[in-house]
Amino acid sequence: MLNAKIPAGPLESKWTDYKGHCKLVNPANKRKLEVIIVGTGLAGASAAASLGELGYKVKAFCFQDSPRRAHSIAAQGGINAAKNYQNDGDSVFRLFYDTIKGGDYRAREANVHRLAEVSANIIDQCVAQGVPFAREYGGLLSNRSFGGTQVQRTFYAAGQTGQQLLIGAYQALERQVALGNVKMYSRHEMLEIVKIDGKARGIIARDLVSGKLERHFGHAVLLCSGGYGNVFYLSTNAMGSNVTAAWKAHKQGALFGNPCFTQIHPTCIPVSGDHQSKLTLMSESLRNDGRIWVPKKQNDTRKATDIPEDERDYYLERRYPAFGNLVPRDVASRAAKERCDAGYGVGSSKQAVYLDYASAIERYGRTEANKQGKSNASMEEIIAMGKEVVKEKYGNLFDMYEKITGENPYEVPMRIYPAVHYTMGGLWVDYELQTTVPGLYALGEANFSDHGANRLGASALMQGLADGYFVIPYTIGNYLADEIYSNAIATDHPAFAEAEKAVNDRIHQLMNIKGKQTVESFHKRLGKIMWDKCGMARNEQGLKQAIAEIQALKKEFWSDVRIPGEIEQMNPELDKANRVADFIELGELMCIDALNRNESCGGHFREESQTEEGEALRDDANFMYVAAWEFKGEHQWELHKETLNYDVIKPSQRNYK
Amino acid sequence: MEHYHMNLNLKVWRQKNNQSKGEFKLYRVENISSEMSFLEMFDVLNEQLIRDGEDPVTFDHDCREGICGACSMYINGKPHGPWQANTTCQLHMRAFKDGDTIVVEPWRANAFPVIKDLMVDRSAFDRIIQAGGYISVNTGNAVDGNALPIEKDKADSSFAAAMCIGCGACVAACKNSSAMLFLSAKVSHLALLPQGAPERKSRVMNMVAQMDKEGFGACTNTGACEATCPKEISISNIARLNQEYLMASLTAE
Structure with a gap:
């Protein structure tokens, strides 16, 4: 059943060959073909702009008030590209290799190689759009390092790279809106896929301002709706980030790939209390210069600055001398949890470790003193100069930390702890980014494809833009070339009426429960189950319990949730209820997937499967596959396996020592 | 703490x-x-x-x-x-x-009508961008990213303007509900880069025209926008905008 449609031939020529042989649509026909795009983050905005430029009739939808607010905007650190501007040994093959290895050998070689190939084009495109990347004094682009690599290939714009890339894509999108090639629907949420004769032919969307349902036809539908980290309630995702579009597609027949693969990011600001609504990331780029440590003594209550150097345990440098503080995210997160669980955590909650900039400030200060020829600068002057350098590199992150915690990170080390950040799992797609429903595509974080069991830093922006700018413009033509004979279908077609009725019934059902508990309280409870039992460490017993608890929670939700207000008005509680209902169902599938995958790989850590040193232990003989789940009915899924073949890279135990 | x-x-x-x-x-x-x-x-x-x-x-x-x-x-x-x-x-x-x-x-401005309670409609900002807040480059047209070096201070100033988050606080703070800080940030972001040069004149003319059409007020240089901006977008961008506009008007064909 699962055909990944990977082109034949040697790895490095697959994409070139594909582009040379895929079907094309002539410009006159493009004008007749309509494409619906759900979500306007990096993947959606870049796809909408590019397809609009090609001449397709595009309709783009986002739930935010403007496409510029999609959550891609919050990405901080950077975007990878195999440019080798630093002459430090980078190449397409190395980026490909690092990504496959970083993903713990659970991603498809062909997709990842394509990603590495187009990575360089992305940087060129963004520069041409006016994305103000950081530059050196010579006027050329600057790079920095990210986790899991030994070269400097990350392009950045201070700590706001996602913002700058999104604004670039947003501007390209708005240009197409102005030209009439894209019609933008803001404050709209997709609530159903419409299928006709087995193909995706449109969507039912709700206008979030009027509350009215709308029918929209498309020859193809692209879901660029992001990840589902908010299933954990607390995550670094934006409040509105949700799985609803992907979940509706899943229930309409699109398989869901590797749902349990979740990325827990090692450097986030720790939880401060029950009121917490979201967690804030401190960019991985901080690990370039910051050093992570805990006291050598358990339950040490001294202030960080009072703990002398020789009583500090720089545990990442100790355990992983080759990569040090720049080990991949999954490794760094587990190491932090291990120290905290063993009683070495810091701060009032003891669920935190230090990220310390003192030595970086001094080092930069000395460099600066040398540059300025101040050979007899005092320590105070050096520190002051060092702080200026750090401020230029990471100022916005330091400010954000201070606003949230009330502590000044230039003076005391930051306290950090892992938090849910990204989901590698998502809708299963083939090489063309098409789901198992013909005409239905998934791009960016919404699909499962490129990051295996763990995503490397600065790769999400790369993938979102690769999919939107450089992959879908080719692959969608291969499908739409056969659609030139299909006229647009009027939205009074019975399939549209049925889909709209289903959505309408569900909304009424939700509103009519009139129970006692708020949507938020259910979401929090779901999050707690997921974090405790399907979070950084998972085991059989816990997952089985979680499944039972989620099933019970679902029942309770559908009998006791309270949604105020009316249907046909702006009603954020109703919007949220729709999303939480889907998160509950997804949570169950994530636990089922985690239970099935009785091995540890990347971010998925099964306590039953670890090395003597506590590292993730893969089981390639039994689990070298993508778990793609088919929805069969309430609480029922069927597993399909896509075997992963490694023709070029030989999988081995990941080693960052 | x-x-x-x-x-x-x-x-x-x-x-x-x-x-x-x-x-x-x-x-x-x-x-x-x-x-x-x-x-x-x-x-x-x-x-x-x-x-x-x-x-x-x-x-x-x-x-x-x-x-x-x-x-x-x-x-x-x-x-x-x-x-x-x-x-x-x-x-x-x-x-x-x-x-x-x-x-x-809520934000109070004629160009930002209230939707409900504290939520307002800021789509006027999107329409201002549509009027020219971009560089016309189709996907695939780009040359190598390092083909054109850009002075670091210009790139940095461009970035400082590009940091605008489009929240509309500048409009809400202004007694005239002017959108000049928002608009000037976008014009500066693109005017400071060589890639933005070909459309420099039409961009500023069209964006200003759209801003006026949306019903934003005039700028009287009180500086309330800069003082309230969460991203500290400098009011010097408004000076640059005025200069760009003047140059474009004087040399218009």
Whole structure:
């Protein structure tokens, strides 16, 4: 059943060959073909702009008030590209290799190689759009390092790279809106896929301002709706980030790939209390210069600055001398949890470790003193100069930390702890980014494809833009070339009426429960189950319990949730209820997937499967596959396996020592 | 940092929809932690309202880390509240003390009609961008990223302008509801880069025309926009905008 449609031939020529042989649509026909795009983050905005430029009739939808607010905007650190501007040994093959290895050998070689190939084009495109990347004094682009690599290939714009890339894509999108090639629907949420004769032919969307349902036809539908980290309630995702579009597609027949693969990011600001609504990331780029440590003594209550150097345990440098503080995210997160669980955590909650900039400030200060020829600068002057350098590199992150915690990170080390950040799992797609429903595509974080069991830093922006700018413009033509004979279908077609009725019934059902508990309280409870039992460490017993608890929670939700207000008005509680209902169902599938995958790989850590040193232990003989789940009915899924073949890279135990 | 708890009185603007007349309503929230964010305090209020069978307060918010630009509350007479260089979502309750009364209103501007309660329609900003806030380069047209070196200080100034999050606080702070800071940030971002040069003149003319059409007011250089901007976009961008506009008008064909 699962055909990944990977082109034949040697790895490095697959994409070139594909582009040379895929079907094309002539410009006159493009004008007749309509494409619906759900979500306007990096993947959606870049796809909408590019397809609009090609001449397709595009309709783009986002739930935010403007496409510029999609959550891609919050990405901080950077975007990878195999440019080798630093002459430090980078190449397409190395980026490909690092990504496959970083993903713990659970991603498809062909997709990842394509990603590495187009990575360089992305940087060129963004520069041409006016994305103000950081530059050196010579006027050329600057790079920095990210986790899991030994070269400097990350392009950045201070700590706001996602913002700058999104604004670039947003501007390209708005240009197409102005030209009439894209019609933008803001404050709209997709609530159903419409299928006709087995193909995706449109969507039912709700206008979030009027509350009215709308029918929209498309020859193809692209879901660029992001990840589902908010299933954990607390995550670094934006409040509105949700799985609803992907979940509706899943229930309409699109398989869901590797749902349990979740990325827990090692450097986030720790939880401060029950009121917490979201967690804030401190960019991985901080690990370039910051050093992570805990006291050598358990339950040490001294202030960080009072703990002398020789009583500090720089545990990442100790355990992983080759990569040090720049080990991949999954490794760094587990190491932090291990120290905290063993009683070495810091701060009032003891669920935190230090990220310390003192030595970086001094080092930069000395460099600066040398540059300025101040050979007899005092320590105070050096520190002051060092702080200026750090401020230029990471100022916005330091400010954000201070606003949230009330502590000044230039003076005391930051306290950090892992938090849910990204989901590698998502809708299963083939090489063309098409789901198992013909005409239905998934791009960016919404699909499962490129990051295996763990995503490397600065790769999400790369993938979102690769999919939107450089992959879908080719692959969608291969499908739409056969659609030139299909006229647009009027939205009074019975399939549209049925889909709209289903959505309408569900909304009424939700509103009519009139129970006692708020949507938020259910979401929090779901999050707690997921974090405790399907979070950084998972085991059989816990997952089985979680499944039972989620099933019970679902029942309770559908009998006791309270949604105020009316249907046909702006009603954020109703919007949220729709999303939480889907998160509950997804949570169950994530636990089922985690239970099935009785091995540890990347971010998925099964306590039953670890090395003597506590590292993730893969089981390639039994689990070298993508778990793609088919929805069969309430609480029922069927597993399909896509075997992963490694023709070029030989999988081995990941080693960052 | 010492943590504490507080009880607060909230005076919140309630408006059912664009047609209805709004009014202030008084609410009380108790046992609010100084560690909460301002929006988390509103979450507490809303949970309380839902339990009491009332309609919760509608407001825009999303990333809650100060970058998406969605949040937009006018707090005690200042967009985004009392802290400098800050968004509502990053305002934390340690800015307040026990017994305080906090007044919360939506952005007020003709070009930003209220949708409900504290939520306004800022789509005028999107239309200003549509009028020319981009570089016309189709996907695939680009040359190598390092083919054209850009002086670091120009790239940095461009970035400083490009940091604008499009929240609209500048408009809300301005007594004339002018959008000049927003517009000047975009014009500067693109005018400072060589890639933006070919469309420099048409861009500024078209964007200014659209801004006027949307009903934003004129700029009288009071500087309230710069003082309130969460990203500290400099008012010198407005000077650059004026210069760009003048140059474009003088050399128009």
